[in-house]
Amino acid sequence: AKDQGRNNFQFYTNDLTEQAFEHLSMQTKIRQALDSEEFIPYFQPQINAQNGKLVGLEVLVRWKNKDGDIIPPSDFIPIAEKTGLIVQLDRQVMRKAIEHYTQWKKLGVIEGRLSLNLAVKQVQQKDFFTFIYNLLSKMQCEGSWLELELTESDIMTNLEEMSQKMNQLRELGIKISIDDFGTGYSSLSYLKKLPVRKLKIDRSFIRDLPDDEDDAVITKTIISMAENLGLEVIAEGVETVEQREFLLQNGCYQLQGFLYSKPLNATETLAYLQKL
Ligand code: C2E
Ligand code: CA
Ligand code: CA
Ligand code: CA
Numbered sequence: 001a002k003d004q005g006r007n008n009f010q011f012y013t014n015d016l017t018e019q020a021f022e023h024l025s026m027q028t029k030i031r032q033a034l035d036s037e038e039f040i041p042y043f044q045p046q047i048n049a050q051n052g053k054l055v056g057l058e059v060l061v062r063w064k065n066k067d068g069d070i071i072p073p074s075d076f077i078p079i080a081e082k083t084g085l086i087v088q089l090d091r092q093v094m095r096k097a098i099e100h101y102t103q104w105k106k107l108g109v110i111e112g113r114l115s116l117n118l119a120v121k122q123v124q125q126k127d128f129f130t131f132i133y134n135l136l137s138k139m140q141c142e143g144s145w146l147e148l149e150l151t152e153s154d155i156m157t158n159l160e161e162m163s164q165k166m167n168q169l170r171e172l173g174i175k176i177s178i179d180d181f182g183t184g185y186s187s188l189s190y191l192k193k194l195p196v197r198k199l200k201i202d203r204s205f206i207r208d209l210p211d212d213e214d215d216a217v218i219t220k221t222i223i224s225m226a227e228n229l230g231l232e233v234i235a236e237g238v239e240t241v242e243q244r245e246f247l248l249q250n251g252c253y254q255l256q257g258f259l260y261s262k263p264l265n266a267t268e269t270l271a272y273l274q275k276l
Helices: 002-035 077-083 086-107 128-139 152-157 159-171 213-229 241-249 266-275
Strands: 039-048 053-064 113-117 146-151 175-181 198-201 232-235
Touching (some): 002 077, 053 086, 086 128, 086 266, 113 175, 146 152, 146 159, 152 159, 198 213, 213 241
Parallel strands (some): 053 113, 146 175, 198 232
């Protein structure tokens, strides 16, 4: 039994070492990818199903490596967040996304906002406001063209500080929406105190609509709560016609998901916008 114990221990440490190695090599790869600008924005349309118009484009990062492989955020965002590299990564993606967006503005092909996902670490940077302010002036981009998606848990990490940052962003005309709504905190009182304009119903509640009765109740509750608080509401992860019908019948008209479009690269996005 003693021997076995030792073997198990050995297994365990080997495992840990391997993990640490992987972590370290991923960190190095991310650093190199940042230097060679391999992080690029994809865009997913958000549609108002009542009139078919574009409400916005959500920016979703992809890592396009030297071999041309497209790596999804789940493979690198967690490590980028842990190591702080996310700050540089988000800034690279933001800059490129706004570059494309202002181009489309000049071409006159886009209505609706550019919606960004930023890590909480980003928003908490001392120079965050200055960075945004300078980026907007340099790119000739108006704050009112942008939206920022924050999660409840991000906001709750430091409510005081985040509230102050959100107010600064509002001054620039940037709209704040709550991502993954319903999955985080149960305290809703913060909604009244913060400059939040929109709730984004989490995909996990949409997935099994309209059959799952619990999800149906939760979704309806979020929609009517948004209505009562004077907030906009959008559903993410809409894949089927039945989900769309349920959402429309219950008063949620802003929809995003594979039913409309998967996330597209910049070239595909322009083609999509020109066909709208
Ligand atoms: P999120 O912000 O909740 O993004 C929604 C995710 O759902 C995206 O995954 C999107 O591709 C996917 N999705 C959209 N419509 C559908 C649908 O109809 N069905 C299904 N099954 N999935 C759908 P993605 O692109 O892999 O992004 C995952 C997460 O990574 C995002 O979740 C966000 O938290 C994070 N992320 C993405 N881009 C960035 C970024 O530029 N910066 C930061 N900090 N985080 C990002
Ligand atoms: Ca999001
Ligand atoms: Ca989400
Ligand atoms: Ca999410």
